[in-house]
Amino acid sequence: MNDVLQQPISEIKGVGEKLQSHLNELGLFTVEDLLFYFPHRYDSYEVKPLTELDHNEKATIEGEIVSEPVVSYYGRKKSRLTFTLQVEHFAVKAVMFNRAFAKKQLQQGDTVTVTGKWDQQRLQVTVSQFKKGESKSQAPIQPVYTLKEGVNMNTLRKVMTAAFGEYGGSVKEILPEDLALAYKLPPRREALQQMHYPENRVMLKHAKRRFVYEEFLIFQLKMQLLRKHNRESTHGIVQRYDNQKLTGFVQSLPFELTGAQKRSLAEILKDMKRPHRMNRLLQGDVGSGKTAVAAIALYASITAGYQGALMVPTEILAEQHYQSLSAMFEGRARVELLTGSIKGKKRQEILEAVKAEEIDILVGTHALIQDEVLFSHLGFVIVDEQHRFGVEQRRTLRDKGLSPDVLFMTATPIPRTLAITAFGDMDVSVIDEMPAGRKPVETYWVKGEMTDRVLNFIKKEIDQGHQAYVICPLIEESDQLDIQNAIDLYHQLSSVFEPDISVGLMHGRLHNDEKEEVMKEFADNHLNILVSTTVVEVGVNVPNATMMVIYDAQRFGLSQLHQLRGRVGRGSDQSYCILLADPKGDVGKERMRIMTETNDGFELSEQDLKLRGPGDFFGKKQSGLPEFKVGDMVHDYRALETARKDAAEMIEEDVLDQHESYSSLKEVVYKDKQIMENVLD
Missing domain, CATH: 2.40.50.140 (Nucleic acid-binding proteins)
Incomplete structure (x- = not known):
C-alpha cells in the first residue's frame, strides 16, 4: 500500500534490536503495524x-x-x-x-x-x-495498550510518538470522499492521531466510528469478492424442475408450510434455476421444519433429472433422516442409506446402484465422501449441521458432482449479525416461525435445594411412559472433570431409580460407535433416563423424551441451553425443561430468567450475544470469525450491516475497478493473500 510504512519497525528512532524483538512478539513488525496498534482502553483524567x-x-x-x-x-x-x-x-x-x-x-x-x-x-x-x-x-484521556514482557507502557508510548513524528504524514486516505462525507467520517490521518492522542471524548468517538466502519467495510468487501468469485467461477447446473410434480408433492404433505418455510423454499428454488452453483445456508430453530424444506428442494432436483445427497454428522441422525425421507418419498423416489457400518454385499449393491443412477437420494454420514462413492448425476447436496464438518469434507462432497447446488443447514439460531459475518460468502435463508400446533417446552428455573422434587417429577413422567435427559454440569477447560461429573451423577441417579427405571450414560470419551449405541438404546426406549455431558446429539429425534433436566445450568450460555432444551418437545405430549441453578452473579440470573420467558431461539441468541459475545456460537477454536481491532460485532452491528450493504453494492457495480477514487481501498482489499489467490487466479 505504502512502501514507507512497510519498513521494519527497527527504522523508528529509539528501537534497538532487543526492543524490536519484544515488539515483534506483540505482532508488530512494520511501521504500519505500530501506527495501527490501537489502545484497548482509555484512562480518563x-x-x-x-x-x-x-x-x-x-x-x-x-x-x-x-x-x-x-x-x-x-x-x-x-x-x-x-x-x-x-x-x-x-x-x-x-x-x-x-x-x-x-x-x-x-x-x-x-x-x-x-x-x-x-x-x-x-x-x-x-x-x-x-x-x-x-x-x-x-492529557485528559490516556491510551492504554496491551503489553507483553519487555515492553512497558511508557516505552510503547515513546515509540508511538517517535513513529508519528517520522511517519504520521505518510498515512494515506483509503476511503473515497463520497463515502467519508456521507457518514461524516474524519480523515484517516486525523482519526489515527485521535485514536492515540485523543483531545476529548467526542473526537475519540468519531475516530473510533471511522475505524469501525473502515474495518468492517474491508472485511465485507473481501467476503463479497469471494462470494462473487465462487458464484461466477463455478458454472452450476440450471435445474429445470417439474413445477406440476413439485406442487403435487407439496400438497401431499400432511402439514401446511409456514410463511417462513415458503419464503425460504422460494429462495432455494430460485437459486436452482440459475446457472451459478447455489451456496446457501438455511438456518432455523429446532423444530422449525428445515428438513421439510430441504426434502421439497431435493424432490425438485429429482424431477429435473438429478440425484441428491444428504450428509449428516452421525449414523443415528442419518438413520432418522433416511426413515423420514423414505416415508415422504414413497412411490416417488428411491432413497438409500450409506454409513460406515453398512458393509459387505449390501454396501456394494448401494455403490453400484448410485453409479447406475438407480438411487435418487443417498443419505449418509461422511461415508458419502469416500472415493468409492461415485454419483453419475449429482445435482443437489444438503449438509446438515454444517459447522460440524470441516471445510475440506464439505468441498469433497461438492466436488463429487458436476458443480451441484449446495444447501447447508443449521439448527443453531445464529443472530443475523453473526450469520452475515461468519457466512459472508453464502446466501442466508432464515426460518423464523414455528409450525402451528407445536407445544412450547415449559421451562422452570429451580434452586439446588429442590433437587429431590425434580427427581420426583422425573419419576412421574417416566411412570407415564415418557423418558428424560439429565445433563451434567460443565467444568470449563476440563474434559476429565466433566466425565467424572457425569459418572458420579450416573451412579447417584442409578441408586435412586434402579432397578425399576433404567439409566444410561453418555460422555465425550466414549468411542463414536459406543455413543451411537447408547443413543440408539435411548431412541428405542430401552433406557428411561439418559445422563449425558453436552455431547447429546443435536438433531436426534426422540419424540418420547419429555423431560430435560440441566444441572448447574448457570454454567451454560443461552444458546447452549436452548440447543439442549430442543432435544425435548418433539412429540405431541407436553414437555418440560428444568434448569437447576444457583447463579451468583446478575448475568447468570438474567440468563435463567430469559430462558424461562422465551422459546424463540433467535431472540435468545441475540440476548446471548449481548451477555457473552460472539465467540461462543461457534466454539472458541474454529469460530471462523474474524478478530476485529476496533469493531465489535455485537455493539456495532448497525455499522456491520451498513458496511455489508455498501460492500455488496460496490462489488455489484464493480466500482473498485472502475473508479479512480476507490483505487486505494482496492489496494488494501487485494493485499489479502487469500483474495489474491481465489479471485485473481
Whole structure:
C-alpha cells in the first residue's frame, strides 16, 4: 500500500534490536503495524463536576488541600494517608493507602489533581494517582495498550510518538470522499492521531466510528469478492424442475408450510434455476421444519433429472433422516442409506446402484465422501449441521458432482449479525416461525435445594411412559472433570431409580460407535433416563423424551441451553425443561430468567450475544470469525450491516475497478493473500 510504512519497525528512532524483538512478539513488525496498534482502553483524567461523577467509578477531581495530611499505621507496614480537599463548595475526603511518603509532597493550601475510586455516599475518593497543580499539565484521556514482557507502557508510548513524528504524514486516505462525507467520517490521518492522542471524548468517538466502519467495510468487501468469485467461477447446473410434480408433492404433505418455510423454499428454488452453483445456508430453530424444506428442494432436483445427497454428522441422525425421507418419498423416489457400518454385499449393491443412477437420494454420514462413492448425476447436496464438518469434507462432497447446488443447514439460531459475518460468502435463508400446533417446552428455573422434587417429577413422567435427559454440569477447560461429573451423577441417579427405571450414560470419551449405541438404546426406549455431558446429539429425534433436566445450568450460555432444551418437545405430549441453578452473579440470573420467558431461539441468541459475545456460537477454536481491532460485532452491528450493504453494492457495480477514487481501498482489499489467490487466479 505504502512502501514507507512497510519498513521494519527497527527504522523508528529509539528501537534497538532487543526492543524490536519484544515488539515483534506483540505482532508488530512494520511501521504500519505500530501506527495501527490501537489502545484497548482509555484512562480518563478529565475533571468533571462532582454531580456528574458515578458512584464506585474511577474519577479525576481537582481541589485545594484544606486540612493537614495525616498518616496512620495499621497491620504490618501498612499505612493510610488522609486529607480534606475543597472541591467546588464541598469538602471531599481523600484517602491514600501505603503512600506515607506523599505526606512530604502535600501541604495545606496546595492545589492538587487526584484520580481514584469515587464514593458518592461518603464524598470520598480513594486515590490511585495524584499530581500537584491543576490538571491542564496532563492529557485528559490516556491510551492504554496491551503489553507483553519487555515492553512497558511508557516505552510503547515513546515509540508511538517517535513513529508519528517520522511517519504520521505518510498515512494515506483509503476511503473515497463520497463515502467519508456521507457518514461524516474524519480523515484517516486525523482519526489515527485521535485514536492515540485523543483531545476529548467526542473526537475519540468519531475516530473510533471511522475505524469501525473502515474495518468492517474491508472485511465485507473481501467476503463479497469471494462470494462473487465462487458464484461466477463455478458454472452450476440450471435445474429445470417439474413445477406440476413439485406442487403435487407439496400438497401431499400432511402439514401446511409456514410463511417462513415458503419464503425460504422460494429462495432455494430460485437459486436452482440459475446457472451459478447455489451456496446457501438455511438456518432455523429446532423444530422449525428445515428438513421439510430441504426434502421439497431435493424432490425438485429429482424431477429435473438429478440425484441428491444428504450428509449428516452421525449414523443415528442419518438413520432418522433416511426413515423420514423414505416415508415422504414413497412411490416417488428411491432413497438409500450409506454409513460406515453398512458393509459387505449390501454396501456394494448401494455403490453400484448410485453409479447406475438407480438411487435418487443417498443419505449418509461422511461415508458419502469416500472415493468409492461415485454419483453419475449429482445435482443437489444438503449438509446438515454444517459447522460440524470441516471445510475440506464439505468441498469433497461438492466436488463429487458436476458443480451441484449446495444447501447447508443449521439448527443453531445464529443472530443475523453473526450469520452475515461468519457466512459472508453464502446466501442466508432464515426460518423464523414455528409450525402451528407445536407445544412450547415449559421451562422452570429451580434452586439446588429442590433437587429431590425434580427427581420426583422425573419419576412421574417416566411412570407415564415418557423418558428424560439429565445433563451434567460443565467444568470449563476440563474434559476429565466433566466425565467424572457425569459418572458420579450416573451412579447417584442409578441408586435412586434402579432397578425399576433404567439409566444410561453418555460422555465425550466414549468411542463414536459406543455413543451411537447408547443413543440408539435411548431412541428405542430401552433406557428411561439418559445422563449425558453436552455431547447429546443435536438433531436426534426422540419424540418420547419429555423431560430435560440441566444441572448447574448457570454454567451454560443461552444458546447452549436452548440447543439442549430442543432435544425435548418433539412429540405431541407436553414437555418440560428444568434448569437447576444457583447463579451468583446478575448475568447468570438474567440468563435463567430469559430462558424461562422465551422459546424463540433467535431472540435468545441475540440476548446471548449481548451477555457473552460472539465467540461462543461457534466454539472458541474454529469460530471462523474474524478478530476485529476496533469493531465489535455485537455493539456495532448497525455499522456491520451498513458496511455489508455498501460492500455488496460496490462489488455489484464493480466500482473498485472502475473508479479512480476507490483505487486505494482496492489496494488494501487485494493485499489479502487469500483474495489474491481465489479471485485473481
